[in-house]
Amino acid sequence: MAINGGLRIANSNSPFVVSLFSTKASCLRVSAAVRVVSSLSSMASYDKELAAAKKAASLAARLCQKVQKALLQSDVQSKSDKSPVTIADYGSQALVSFVLEKELSSEPFSLVAEEDSEDLRKDDSQEIVGRITELVNNTLANDGSYNVSTLSREDVLRAIDSGKSEGGPQGQHWVLDPIDGTKGFVRGDQYAIALALLDEGKVVLGVLACPNLPLASIASGGQHSSNSEIGCLFFAKVGAGTYMQSLDSSSNSSSPVKVQVSAIENPVEASFFESYEAAHSLHDLSSSIAKKLGVKAPPVRIDSQAKYGALSKGDGAIYLRFPHKGYREKIWDHAAGSIVVTEAGGVVTDAAGNPLDFSRGKYLDLDTGIIVTNQKLMPCLLKAVRESIEEKSSSL
């Protein structure tokens, strides 16, 4: 079962020593980069879209929480039985698609999402489709906002399949990961519902629901109060900053508060996030980069785009992600997270320092990995990344 409200923190065995004073010094000298705010924001407010996205992600989070709880209670979380996860993934996607279409019915609707109904339409999937349909209907009925009669199985399959758009550089496209961090979800740890809107290939708004992330800081070495409130909803709009509120609308923390990335300028004081799963990111490369920077704190390993959320509220200063060779990153794994961090004052680039390009369809074609930090630390982080990658390739 999860600790600290669903958060597991795994420490690296290797101690980090201060090794490169030159890297540190260059970092401290760098002046803040100018944040480019898309001109799109002056043309559209995206208020209606943001309200719809928050509603959709919050309802999907409720559905996922219910499934995760049942999954943990039935004690099957360590098995490779994927069915409960599949139910939550599909249910979340159906719900988000349904809510967005209801709330924005007058607008053309395009959704690029992770799941589709192909497997569900097979003969042996009748039972699972029934369970997904029941979950979606129960979540909608408990919420009570939509005066709809019960959705049929076909309605739910159709809602899932609205996510078949390919995205691209023209027009508006919603981008959805209905459960990001499936492995964390099964373990009872962190996961996120990640929803973003692209306009002319740029991310203009993003919402991250992180049902297991504490509202209080999860900074390594920080105080982890066992009764700290759990469940964050992050949202960001281009040019308007990033806000966080409780996912529980009845909570005292349900009013949004503005969040900012860490202001740390000295990498020795920085802590960094990486994937919990070593199969998703090269931990040895992150460790070598951390050593070069003189980072003292051990890595904080958590699943999903909850890392972007935690970074946007300053709980750590750096996120390093280096997938194994051959893995292609998808836009739904970074669109919402990246705007949540950039609007909180952070920078998100590939390992070569280029901004992420969300305009090329489903995939992000990028150089080697993704790095995220604040504007002050980025130049020295990029230098350490470059050096570590060069050392790694010359040692092969």
Ligand SMILES: Nc1ncnc2c1ncn2[C@@H]1O[C@H](COP(=O)(O)O)[C@@H](O)[C@H]1OP(=O)(O)O
């Ligand atoms: N081999 C892989 N390398 C990198 N990322 C992966 C890999 N397999 C799945 N993912 C995706 O990585 C993300 C989780 O990353 P993290 O390690 O940061 O939690 C998820 O989007 C997950 O997909 P999914 O959405 O199906 O869970």
Ligand SMILES: [Mg+2]
């Ligand atoms: Mg994902």
Ligand SMILES: [Mg+2]
């Ligand atoms: Mg997913």
Ligand SMILES: [Mg+2]
């Ligand atoms: Mg998946």
